[in-house]
Amino acid sequence: MNRRIIAVLAAVVLAAVGAGAVLLYVRSADNRAVAGKQARTVLVAEKLIPAGTNGRALRDGGYLRQTRMPAETVPDDTLATVEGDLDALVTTAAVQRGQLLMRTMFGTAVNRSGLAIPDGKLAISAKVKSAVFGPGAVRAGTRVAIFYTYTPVAVGKLDEVSGSGLERGRDVNNVTRLLMTDIEVISVGAAAGEGDGEVARPATATTGGGDVAITFALDQRQAEILAHATALGGLLNVGLLGDSSDVRPDRGVDNGSLFGKAG
Template sequence: MSRRIIPVLISVVLAALGTGAVLLYLRSADDRAIEGKQARTVLVADKQIPAGTSGRALRDKGYVREVRMPAETLPEDALGQVGADLDALVVTAPVQRGQLLLRAMFGTAVRNGSGLVIPDGQMAITARVRSNVFGPATVQAGARVAIFYTYTPLDEGNRDVVSGAGLEKGRKVNSVTRLLLTDVEVISVGRAEARDGDAAGGPVPGAARSDDELSVTFGLNQKDAERLAHAVALGGELNIGLLGESSAVKPDTGVDNRSLFG
């Protein structure tokens, strides 16, 4: 019997030594990753953080944990602690487990009955956007989007100037679609209310119907809010594109009726 036990004990000891060696190797690999580099202690989500969670709750309820990372790989606003200055602020969108905690994720909770959470230092502004592709369930609070504007230019020589007549349509009328704003945070999404023309009299010819539109509230600084408000006032149509982690979006001259196919 004892002869059978001895090999079993030896196997257990070897397995334990092997596990210990693997753990030591992984730890040394982490150390080697930051060896020779300036490291910072930063916070990551230890579990999913719901939108609207306050800074105080993050600290008191164990939502975050500390990790060491090379400083050169970190964004400037990466948080090393949840200070008292964040106690009254909330995360404006859900934060996934393992995601790095950034100062830009926090905003002011607005108690006005709307349930909106406005990113810190920004304002909320709402606009109608076309919903040919997206619906309220697709575009959600916290999404980052690019906003495109389709308009009628003043004339062929002033393509950068909006005519002010909205989006005109006709065989000899040119229109332009260009990037208006990018990396914009969505605060809330809903169906657009019916327009006056959508009643018994029917929609205005050439105009978007309310069932083709979404009412989207964006978080913007003052300058960008002015640009969006002005575009809305001039008429035309707004479309949005959802941004991914590696989306490459930059301003250009856009496309018009003549360059649509290249």
């Protein structure tokens, strides 16, 4: 009996020693990673953080862990702690496990549905053609480029919109150009039909077929541009941006340059 007790105790001691050795190795690995560099404490998502999570819930819910990283590799707005001023704000999109927590991820909840607007931005909705992207591709947190198809006021005046909507006809020239880029999507819903009196019916993702109403986070100038473009008529499309997407303003494409060099 004594031998069994001794064997069990020995196994427990060895397990504790092994666990301690692993912890020491991990810590030493972290130290080696920042050796010779200025280190900075940052917060990392320990698990998925849902959109609409406020600062208090982050502190109390075990969502985060602190770690040390070389300062030169960390974005300036990365957080080291969740201060009290974030209690009144919420995450504007889901934060994936292992992702750094940044100040720009928070906004103000503005309605009961949990819609959140990033600091300094406006929420502007517009009807967008959905034929160019798949179901569910555009959702809260997606960053997009917005393209506008319109009829210019006259031949050679591509910078002036006619104001009579998107005209069609054998001799009508239309233009598609980049309106703005690197725009954050706040929410996506099914577009209301003509005369419904609403911008959109509640939805969380595109369902394919027909138009969708997308709510964007815009600054004042961008909001003015989008509102004016919508009032003039024409069609809006969005393109999803990747980390290396290269999108720049240009003269766009018209009927005469669709298969050739853009004007």
